[in-house]
Amino acid sequence: MSTDPSDLNMRGAGRARHRVLEALSPEKPVPGLYLVATPIGHASDITLRALGLLATADVLYCEDTRVTSKLLSLYGIRQKLEPYHEHNAARMRPKIAARLEKGEVVALVSDAGTPAISDPGFRLARDMAAAGHFVTHCPGASAALTGLLLSGLATDRFFFCGFLPPKHQARLSELETVKEVPATLIFYESPKRLAASLKDMEAVLGARPSAVARELTKKFEEVRKGTLSELAKAYEEEGAPKGEIVIVVEAPGKRAEFSKEQIRDRLSELLNEVSLKDAVAEVTRESGWKRSDVYDLALALKKNDAP
Numbered sequence: 001m002s003t004d005p006s007d008l009n010m011r012g013a014g015r016a017r018h019r020v021l022e023a024l025s026p027e028k029p030v031p032g033l034y035l036v037a038t039p040i041g042h043a044s045d046i047t048l049r050a051l052g053l054l055a056t057a058d059v060l061y062c063e064d065t066r067v068t069s070k071l072l073s074l075y076g077i078r079q080k081l082e083p084y085h086e087h088n089a090a091r092m093r094p095k096i097a098a099r100l101e102k103g104e105v106v107a108l109v110s111d112a113g114t115p116a117i118s119d120p121g122f123r124l125a126r127d128m129a130a131a132g133h134f135v136t137h138c139p140g141a142s143a144a145l146t147g148l149l150l151s152g153l154a155t156d157r158f159f160f161c162g163f164l165p166p167k168h169q170a171r172l173s174e175l176e177t178v179k180e181v182p183a184t185l186i187f188y189e190s191p192k193r194l195a196a197s198l199k200d201m202e203a204v205l206g207a208r209p210s211a212v213a214r215e216l217t218k219k220f221e222e223v224r225k226g227t228l229s230e231l232a233k234a235y236e237e238e239g240a241p242k243g244e245i246v247i248v249v250e251a252p253g254k255r256a257e258f259s260k261e262q263i264r265d266r267l268s269e270l271l272n273e274v275s276l277k278d279a280v281a282e283v284t285r286e287s288g289w290k291r292s293d294v295y296d297l298a299l300a301l302k303k304n305d306a307p
């Protein structure tokens with residue numbers, strides 16, 4: 001089967017239908033462990049390959065059989081479901097290893113999104129690969145990436161922080177560890193802790209631009225943007241929102257890396273060598289501070305130096 005997606009457009013609807021059916025009932029995949037992504041909201045956000053795997057695997061491990069049954073029934077798939085969640089994972093791993101030994105196709109899904117991303121699956125994938133089994137991923141939705149994309153914040157570098165600890169002090173300590181990370185930060189959070197977490201983020205990370213992305217790909221999808229303090233205040237006043245949430249926070253500004261003291265020292269140094277204009281231009285370039293702020297400091301230094 002061609003993997004060129006343009007084939008679907010080129011050869012007409014009949015051919016396209018044929019390919020969809022083919023993809024839904026593919027030949028048996030090679031034996032191994034398949035980490036299969038499922039929708040995070042919109043039920044159509046699942047790949048043809050994922051549906052094929054869910055239909056043809058020898059067994060499908062899932063977090064909650066009721067949740068996965070619903071998804072399967074939407075697509076008319078009947079499958080043998082076994083539980084794999086944080087409470088039984090250690091007990092299930094040897095059983096899954098035994099299935100892989102026998103040459104079975106084992107699929108793993110979580111309730112929603114990509115397995116192993118704040119969900120069970122990491123240890124299983126690691127251990128099965130280490131034991132020499134074929135392990136692969138059938139990619140699809142993940143709330144972290146959808147939240148990032150819709151946040152309006154830089155996507156060139158990002159750092160996924162997962163869930164913060166629920167307790168205030170532990171949360172502050174955890175935030176300290178990511179404060180200096182030079183990348184957009186992505187967090188998962190529960191609605192009931194949203195306001196408190198935003199407040200702690202503001203205390204540790206500063207008043208950075210950020211976004212709260214809620215109910216992604218669902219009917220009431222919403223992305224609210226503002227500084228951490230604005231968002232913290234809004235949710236404190238309104239109370240906990242409904243639904244699922246991703247918080248995205250801008251990387252630390254360059255400005256935060258240079259204190260006023262450091263800017264003053266560097267300006268004093270340069271003002272002995274070059275003109276005020278050149279010193280301001282140089283320090284603006286080096287620090288990322290606003291030119292007008294650097295200029296004001298340079299002017300004040302010059303005045304203090306004046307006889």
Ligand code: SAM
Binds near residue numbers: 112116117214244
């Ligand atoms: N493995 C999943 C993934 O790849 O996105 C994440 C699982 S984690 C247990 C669930 C958390 O993901 C939610 O509490 C929320 O923070 C985030 N999340 C999942 N679906 C979401 C959605 N539709 N909108 C916003 N956040 C979502």
